[in-house]
Amino acid sequence: MWPARALSGTVRFAFLAVGVTTALLPFVWMLRTALGPPQNALGMSANPLPSSVSFRAFESAWRAADLGPALLTGVGVSLAILALQLLTAIPAAYAFAWVPFRGRSVLFGVVLATLLVPPQVTAVPNYVTISAFGLADTRVGLVLPFMTHAAMIFLLRQYMTTIPASVLEAARMDGLGTPRTLRRVVVPLCAPAIATVSVFSFLLSFNEYLWPLLVARSPDIATPPLALAGLTSRSSALPDFAQLAAGSLIISLPTLLVFIVAQRRLAAGISGTGQGD
Template sequence: MTAVLTPATADQPPPRPRPLSRTNLVATITTGYVPLVLATLVVVLPLVWMVLASFKTSSELLTQRLDVLPSSFAPTNYTTAADRVPFGRLFLNSLVVTAVGSAIKVVLAIMTAYALVFVRFPFKKVVFGLVLATLMVPPQVSVVPNYVLIVGLGGANTYWGIILPGLATGFGTFLLRQQFMSLPASIIEAAELDGAGHWRRMTQIVVPISTPAIATVALVNIVFEWNEYLWPLVIVTDPDMMTLPVGLTLLTNSENGADSYGILMAATVMVVLPVLLVFAAFQRYIVAGLTQGAVKD
């Protein structure tokens, strides 16, 4: 009995291209590196131009020549901006508001998310739905009611008057709830059997395991609090209690000529640089925190 050899059928898939083949290289460059480079340039180039413009004189900024680099890197515009506006006091105000406000927001988000996941109480889903509903309401809607309430309580031109209306954080509660739901139930049950109460379970088990997600919430709140402009502008009239974004408006109103672009750019760099450094130092937590709990076994 002889064996019959059949040729390869046409249904077999074509051979896959090699990792270093021309097809793979072209696809990687066009679909990966080119969009990444373009997106990076869109974000980075305005920041680079702002930093370079902060060292240029008015004649260099208003010229028709394409001069990318300034003739001198002397911090003249920075000293002029510091003389016109008390940046030291404004920086202290922003630091206090950002540190206290973001810290309270993170603590409230942790406790609220823990209660929504691990504490049994009626209408839990309804409460969570109301938390999500706050994400759909524009913050500008609550400016007038908050202003009437805070002024009535005597909170105008005070730190607590700036901080109090923005303490509710629906985003942080939602993100941490999703993270807490992905934690192994056996760990929480074992701690409960050992006699650990809710406070101990939250501080010694849930919070340490969820550090990347908590760091993400903290970083987002720090950036938001530092850049907040509308509410401090409304509730503060005393220049000594203004934050950096509002103080930048004072400088813009006093330096409204075309020859003051360099001074305004220098002031903008001083406002943006601290939060950029914080974001660059902790940005790796954003990816880790946002992806935690996204996939469940």
């Protein structure tokens, strides 16, 4: 029995090591390319360390892509989208989980069905609507189409169904109405799930490329992916891969910081969102 258990642990460790290596290789390549000489950007080497270290590519990418304003815009837009999504998803998830009303299952099915619609399908109708209201090339126009998300509603609803009914009944007996029950009881209990969907929402919004490409015409409201893409469109020659790698590392810092801050609640939320009925 002991050899079998040891073999099972070895196999799992091997799969984990392969997965971690596969996930980290692109970052190792980007770091090596950004810090190494430009002429070695496309070279492959078993040595992960560059032959010489230089931060020229980081300085060049920061200035050429104007990454400072782009990062501020990206973070601001992502936080605004996150706030709106939480304001709409938390009450909706609570209603689907605990408020009985006619047609609840059908309506919840309709919400889930929207997940089957690719965002590319709704991009043009959304752009026409935003343009009709004069919100094209504005930060508001970048935010409004993403003010709610069906996946967030679903995940929060699944987590809320794990709350014991006795807890909500005790809140009602204490005289708490639905809004105060939601604010004082449900939201604190769902903090891990809220942290989870918040991280994913921020990542998706911050890395969104198609919608800002349609709406953001002026460089002043360019998001980080747009600013980085501009590095490849300024010249018909082969792009500076060291500069691109440095820019990619720079714009990945906010998402990395968000993940580090929320990693504990993220793990707890992922383990709990699939336990609902």
